[in-house]
Amino acid sequence: MCAETAEWMLQVALPLHIFALTGSPAATAATMVAGVLPAVVLSPVAGVLADRRNRRALLAAVCAGQAVVAVPLLSSSLPVIYLVMALQSGLAAVFEPARSALVPVLAPGQTTAANGALGVGTCVARLGGSALGGVLLGFAGLGAVVVAYTAALVAAIGFLAPRFAEPRPTRRAPAVRAWLDGLADIRRDHRLRLVIFMTALMSVGQGMFVVLFVLFVSGPLGQGEAETGLLRGVQAIGGLVAGLALATVARNAAPARLLGWGTVAFGLTAAVIWNAPALTSAFGVYIGLFIAVGVPVVMLNAGLLSVVQTVSPPGSTGRVLSTGFAVQALAQVAGMLGAGALVGPLGLTSLLNFQAALNLVAGALGVAVLVRRMTTVDQCPTSYATSDLHVTHNGNAPLIDEVRPDSPEDWLLVAGDVAEKIDAVTTTLATLKQRFAEVVWVPGNHELWTVPRDGDELRGEARYRHLVERCREIGVRTPEDDYLVWSHADRPLTIAPLFLLYDYSWRTPQAEDASLAEALDQAREAGVVCTDEFYLHPDPFPTRQDWCADRLKHSEQRLDAIPADHGTVLMSHWPLHRHPTAPLRWPEFALWCGTTRTEDWHLRYRAEVAVFGHLHIPRTTWADGVRFEEVSLGYPREWRKRARGPVPLRRIL
The missing domain is CATH 1.20.1250.20 (MFS general substrate transporter like domains)
Structure with a gap:
């Protein structure tokens, strides 16, 4: 004044x-x-x-x-x-x-x-x-x-x-x-x-x-x-x-x-x-x-x-x-x-x-x-999405202040990789739940890691179930809870959080007909080995492929039960379709990015939009007329190179 x-x-x-x-x-x-x-x-x-x-x-x-x-x-x-x-x-x-x-x-x-x-x-x-x-x-x-x-x-x-609360500014x-x-x-x-x-x-x-x-x-x-x-x-x-x-x-x-x-x-x-x-x-x-x-x-x-x-x-x-x-x-x-x-x-x-x-x-x-043009916007909430916040990485935690709604009625979809430590995951989600009317979370590979510095020895399915219970305690929705329905679109949209993993079926042409061991060897020769190989344990399943198969079966049963007149928002950490992996610097990394078994899910389950992260390549793409939103924040060394700087929140609906 x-x-x-x-x-x-x-x-x-x-x-x-x-x-x-x-x-x-x-x-x-x-x-x-x-x-x-x-x-x-x-x-x-x-x-x-x-x-x-x-x-x-x-x-x-x-x-x-x-x-x-x-x-x-x-x-x-x-x-x-x-x-x-x-x-x-x-x-x-x-x-x-x-x-x-x-x-x-x-x-x-x-x-x-x-x-x-x-x-x-x-x-x-x-x-x-x-x-x-x-x-x-x-x-x-x-x-x-x-x-x-x-x-x-x-x-x-x-x-x-006097200082007041303000998000960390965008980098150069x-x-x-x-x-x-x-x-x-x-x-x-x-x-x-x-x-x-x-x-x-x-x-x-x-x-x-x-x-x-x-x-x-x-x-x-x-x-x-x-x-x-x-x-x-x-x-x-x-x-x-x-x-x-x-x-x-x-x-x-x-x-x-x-x-x-x-x-x-x-x-x-x-x-x-x-x-x-x-x-x-x-x-x-x-x-x-x-x-x-x-x-x-x-x-x-x-x-x-x-x-x-x-x-x-x-x-x-x-x-x-x-x-x-x-x-x-x-x-x-x-x-x-x-x-x-x-x-x-x-x-x-x-x-x-x-x-x-x-x-x-x-x-x-x-x-x-x-x-x-604005009446619908003024009268209905907005659905936002984010992923790969990696809050324990130096430079990312202050950006949580920027993950805020325009209205207290807005929803937030969190597509995994909040952090490796369970306490960091739940603390961050609890903060976000205080701001948004609904928060829906799916795990990424980082939440499922069992790392020495975490202080929690839970592995595989037990770790996932523990995270689900911790989320329920703070009012955050998970893949194990009833699906929410977004009623502010031309048709009802069921928000379907999916925990699916991957089964190593996205291969390079050279590894298409090779065994899994040979495909992994090819990736190692290219200098690509996902840290999941050391920290993401599939217990009690024999392999990650087996755990993935179980998750696919469970998810298909739930998706099949969605009313036929509903569209869907398919939300997962790993992409459902392979096309978003095309820009990967090392195409061998696609081994750890998804499964061929979900390639038609965006059509089969009438998706309005598919939301995912994992790739650290935030962008909008399309397949068969369906919008795919990669919503990751990524590591500081990545977003500092982008012209727009860090973008920890994307509008979805």
């Missing part, structure tokens, strides 16, 4: 100061362009920083930088003002994605309420900052504005000093590649594409407003600097009411409806304001209208952020947000330049009405299209 108060001081004071110096709308527009254009240029860096760095420290550093670069404003020269606006914009481009990306982390499942609370802070900042900026400029000059601006930023740094990867991944997330999701387009329309209007508002107040209303600041500030009164409502009684409001109807209401109210001077120029009327317009502004902003935070993949929220802010900045530049150039030939009222019309079009798209 302190940082936003400081920002509003400059947003109000600098355009007024430039207009007083030059008397030129074009010069005022140029100041605003200098204040937003760097956000476009820096958006790739801003989004990547927001996803990689400690966001609390990043926000504090931005505040410090803004305080330092504001000092040259004391000279009051026009070129210096342009330069300072550009530097301030560059720093703000980092601030906004980092702050917004923190919301779903600190308030999982409560993004609308959290954004409403942020809206309250924004309104208080706007009310105080805009009024203070106008009053200080009018009575004490730009120097007083700079002093107050710096003091507010210092206070913000003080509030950011090429910045441009990481940013392009964020763009790919937008291209893949029609809801994000629509929101970006709506943002562009609204931002063109906002850019026009920034330039034309000063002319509106000084022209048709016949008011001065203090009144300009007051009108910008009183909008926050209505925003306070809306923000408090969203944070309390309306905390479960659908984000898409907030965005769509809020934008429509904003456009209608703006149209009333711009045309009211034909009836009256009484300043009290406009105070009331600007208070009223604050309500839809907070509604649409809270809805916009909540939609993006909800729909964006958890690992790239900062990058998606930074792209949205870049589009917003670029569209604002277009609006500012257009308003500055066209206000003379077209007239002030015509351009202001066009600004209102842009918001009405954006709101109509939100109501007619986005609400329909």
Whole structure:
């Protein structure tokens, strides 16, 4: 709130100061362009920083930088003002994605309420900052504005000093590649594409407003600097009411409806304001209208952020947000330049009405299209999946903080390899069960290892049964429990956790007709031996193949009993189909990855999606029209090489 108060001081004071110096709308527009254009240029860096760095420290550093670069404003020269606006914009481009990306982390499942609370802070900042900026400029000059601006930023740094819980940031990867991944997330999701387009329309209007508002107040209303600041500030009164409502009684409001109807209401109210001077120029009327317009502004902003935070993949929220802010900045530049150039030939009222019309079009798209596309998302939970968390490996344990739901009703599928130690497995699953409505787990090979450092000598089937009992104690579902049914799709989907193992039947062409001993020898000659050969004991079965055969028989019996009108989510640690093993660096490793006996299960059991891990090659593939999701996190040495860094959570349904 302190940082936003400081920002509003400059947003109000600098355009007024430039207009007083030059008397030129074009010069005022140029100041605003200098204040937003760097956000476009820096958006790739801003989004990547927001996803990689400690966001609390990043926000504090931005505040410090803004305080330092504001000092040259004391000279009051026009070129210096342009330069300072550009530097301030560059720093703000980092601030906004980092702050917004923190919301779903600190308030999982409560993004609308959290954004409403942020809206309250924004309104208080706007009310105080805009009024203070106008009053200080009018009575004490730009120097007083700079002093107050710096003091507010210092206070913000003080509030950011205490540490708070935050996931470990994403590790290094090429910045441009990481940013392009964020763009790919937008291209893949029609809801994000629509929101970006709506943002562009609204931002063109906002850019026009920034330039034309000063002319509106000084022209048709016949008011001065203090009144300009007051009108910008009183909008926050209505925003306070809306923000408090969203944070309390309306905390479960659908984000898409907030965005769509809020934008429509904003456009209608703006149209009333711009045309009211034909009836009256009484300043009290406009105070009331600007208070009223604050309500839809907070509604649409809270809805916009909540939609993006909800729909964006958890690992790239900062990058998606930074792209949205870049589009917003670029569209604002277009609006500012257009308003500055066209206000003379077209007239002030015509351009202001066009600004209102842009918001009405954006709101109509939100109501007619986005609400329909998001209604199912808003009203039903989400099913997520993860695997191969390997929490005992240095660097992975802090990432568990990122495995969080958007809603308390969300489900989580854990496809094995949480850890080798039983206590580490159950402690991690218990933590996840506290966050998700349902957690379903299947064992991977690492849970089944009997290793000296574990302190537990249980082997084979006995170890598996012990893990099942430990999971039941904490409310986590296992392959031995009743199957859950996901009722939020076009057909009922039975969630089928499967413990299957492997039987060495996935061979290289050279080993296709060889004996098992010969196939294993070939793998050893290639330098490939799975650690299972030493630690995964099949007791009481003679071999792992025998244990696998028993698990296949047990699983088939349970799958055959699923109602014929149900689809399935087939969840296992080892892939059911061989095609995901194609990218393996050592194809011999496929021996330990599955069995030919499950190659048709995705068709035989009407799978909507097959979820698995084990390969440490997270990606989406398709076979026979069925989606296969490899959802592993993997070892730190692996995810640190990926452009997207660690992605410990994948949306499945």
